[in-house]
Amino acid sequence: MSDSEVLIPQHGGYRNLKSFKVSQLVYDLTVRFCDKFIDKKSRTHDQMVQAARSGVQNIAEGSQASGTSKKFELKLTSVARASLEELKLDYEDFLRQKRFSVWTKEESLRQELVDKRFESADDVVRWIKEKSLDRGKNGQNGQNRQSGQGNIGKPSTMSTKSTVSKEPIESVAANSILVLISVACFLLDRQIARLAEDFEKEGGFTERLYRVRSAKRKWK
Helix, strand or coil, X not given: CCCCCCCCCCCCCHHHXXXXXXXXXXXXXXXXXXXXXCCCCCHHHHHHHHHHHXXXXXXXXXXXXXXXXXHHHHHHHHHHXXXXXXXXXXXXXXXXXXXXXXXXXXXXXXXXHHHHCCCCHHHHHHHHHHHHHHHHHHHHHHHHHHHCCCCCCCCCCCCHHHCCCCCCHHHHHHHHHHXXXXXXXXXXXXXXXXXXXXXXXXXXXXHHHHHHHHHHHHHC
16 A cells, blocks of 8 residues: 555545436436325335335445445445335336336437436436327327228228337336336446455455555555
């Protein structure tokens, strides 16, 4: 270790962490989702909002505490990861109970959403509305082709209204937020692994205090 090692290093830069930014986006979207699609008087509403908030707050608190306790930072970052896993299950439960499908890895909208790298909830909401409308339109076009509409001299006897396949906006919204939660969890997994490696190599505040004091005695 260098003689110039400081006792309390720079810390608290959580606002620059990608994990924090994505988790904060998930929190903002979850508040909107729950207010629109979950009964405000239900425990589920409160639990989902609190789980999303916990993901954000624990990243921030852990980063701020890292100056004097790397062990505490590691613990709180792990709590943030666990909170997002709880939130992920809530969204999956919502989709299952509403009999909506969870997007598979082959779903093209998953990668499209990730590639957009949205930073604001407003941008994500606009994208969700746009994709929900597109899917309704595509579903109607597909049904028109299947029912024979558009073929000259062959009018359809089927009602297109009853056969249109449209993914409801709450399904697109829940799946989209699930994608962002997965991104946040991936980033946190990498962050936790790095913190654990750093702690194993360098120790925490106690070890740093010993090194700093030893270096000062040597210098004197």
